[in-house]
Amino acid sequence: MKKFEEKTYHTETIYTGKIVQLDIDSVTLPDGNTSKRELIKHPGAVAVIALTDEGKLVLVEQYRKPMEKSMVEIPAGKLEPNESPESCALRELEEETGYTSDHLEKVTSFYTSPGFADEIVHLYFTDQLKKLEEGPAGDEDEFVELLELTLEEAEQMEKDERIHDAKTAYALLYWKLRGAK
Amino acid sequence: MKKFEEKTYHTETIYTGKIVQLDIDSVTLPDGNTSKRELIKHPGAVAVIALTDEGKLVLVEQYRKPMEKSMVEIPAGKLEPNESPESCALRELEEETGYTSDHLEKVTSFYTSPGFADEIVHLYFTDQLKKLEEGPAGDEDEFVELLELTLEEAEQMEKDERIHDAKTAYALLYWKLRGAK
Numbered sequence: 001m002k003k004f005e006e007k008t009y010h011t012e013t014i015y016t017g018k019i020v021q022l023d024i025d026s027v028t029l030p031d032g033n034t035s036k037r038e039l040i041k042h043p044g045a046v047a048v049i050a051l052t053d054e055g056k057l058v059l060v061e062q063y064r065k066p067m068e069k070s071m072v073e074i075p076a077g078k079l080e081p082n083e084s085p086e087s088c089a090l091r092e093l094e095e096e097t098g099y100t101s102d103h104l105e106k107v108t109s110f111y112t113s114p115g116f117a118d119e120i121v122h123l124y125f126t127d128q129l130k131k132l133e134e135g136p137a138g139d140e141d142e143f144v145e146l147l148e149l150t151l152e153e154a155e156q157m158e159k160d161e162r163i164h165d166a167k168t169a170y171a172l173l174y175w176k177l178r179g180a181k
Numbered sequence: 182m183k184k185f186e187e188k189t190y191h192t193e194t195i196y197t198g199k200i201v202q203l204d205i206d207s208v209t210l211p212d213g214n215t216s217k218r219e220l221i222k223h224p225g226a227v228a229v230i231a232l233t234d235e236g237k238l239v240l241v242e243q244y245r246k247p248m249e250k251s252m253v254e255i256p257a258g259k260l261e262p263n264e265s266p267e268s269c270a271l272r273e274l275e276e277e278t279g280y281t282s283d284h285l286e287k288v289t290s291f292y293t294s295p296g297f298a299d300e301i302v303h304l305y306f307t308d309q310l311k312k313l314e315e316g317p318a319g320d321e322d323e324f325v326e327l328l329e330l331t332l333e334e335a336e337q338m339e340k341d342e343r344i345h346d347a348k349t350a351y352a353l354l355y356w357k358l359r360g361a362k
Contacts, residue, residue, distance in 0.1 A: 001242075001250055001251040001252075001343060002244075002250065002251060003242060003244065003251040003326070004242075004243060004244040004251055004324040004325075004326075005244055005251075006244050006246055014195065014196050014203070015195050015196065015203055017205070017219045018217075018219065019219050019296070019297050020203075020219050020221065020297055022195070022196055022201075022203050024198070025246060027246065029324070030324050031324075036199075037246040037247075038198040038199065038200050038201050039246060039247050040201065040221060040247070040297075040298075041247075042294075042297070045296070061182075061184060061185075062185060063183075063184065063185040063186055063187050063211075064292075064295045064296070065187055065206060065208065065218040065220060066218075066220050066221070066222075066292075066295065066296075066297060066298055066299040067292060067295060067299055069182055069183065070182040070183060070184040070185055070186075071182075071292075071295055073295065076296075078296070108339070108350060109345070110345055110346050110347045110349075110350045111245075111247075111248060111252075111345055111346045111347065112293040112294045112346070112347045113223075113293045113294055113298065113300055113347075114245040114247060114248060114252055114254065114345075114346045115200070115226070115245070115247075115257075115259070116200050116201055116221075116223070116247060117221075117247055117294065117298070118247035118248055119294055121347070143185040143210070143211050143212075144185075145184070145185075158289070162182060164290070164291055164292055164295075165291050165292045165293070165295045166291045166292065166293045166294075166302070166347040166348065166351065167347065168291075169289060169291045169351060170347065170350060170351050170354065173351065173354040173355060173358060174354060176358060177354060177357060177358060
């Protein structure tokens, strides 16, 4: 769907980093006027709603610099070049939690900030986890702590704003609708 | 919570725009090593889950440049300086849909992209809408079309990826849990 399309007549790349690229597009609007759009390009990400055999949700706590606070989120991470979302989901699950699974079910995908960024999150579900013998591998310059919570505990953490991001908020509703133990 | 805190020893502002600011923070990690963080600063936003008297969800379709496609989303918009989230929610509802309400209920708030951005969305619910006589006011350089959908229609649109963003995906689950008519 291209309704109300904004046609680009010039793109200026302001910055290309490890995670984001910032472009300013000059566009022609549907009424013929022109405007500028600030666009963050992002490689995309995955996240996993993972339930243990005890019916608990697997979460990771890490420091989130943009907010200057540590946050509790479902396991997630950025797509590497040429990596499929499903491979990435499995890799991030293993690296961050020390669990693996041979049964990842696609839930949905969504753009996180459609007004200014093209970041998409591909979301998976599994309730078939196996512990890796070697434990979580971790990732360079990532400091992460594992949590396993009941729905009630997770909802309390959401009230306390320790769970405070879109994909994890979505995951809690999804879990509830699917029927938490 | 400051667990695994990353202490900033230098900030470089790369770009300051109308919507986003891009900073590169140089940080000291918990293990004493250093790293850089790409940070998008955003003023924050609101969104409204608004149900008509017929029990339909109010949505708006608009072109989203980062994805180069038009998307159907719940009414939303950026906070103006010194504007409260609730005032902003009411203003965006009126501007984009031509409805108003004297009963906006806070649902939750969440950060959309905690890995690289500080954008927060404050989410409201109302099923008490009144039509403004003058209709939607619109906003400079915004082209928006109004839709009112049943849950079934909205879920089909999500399957077709015309609804394809985090806040609207969240809204559909929330509506379902609350009990759609």
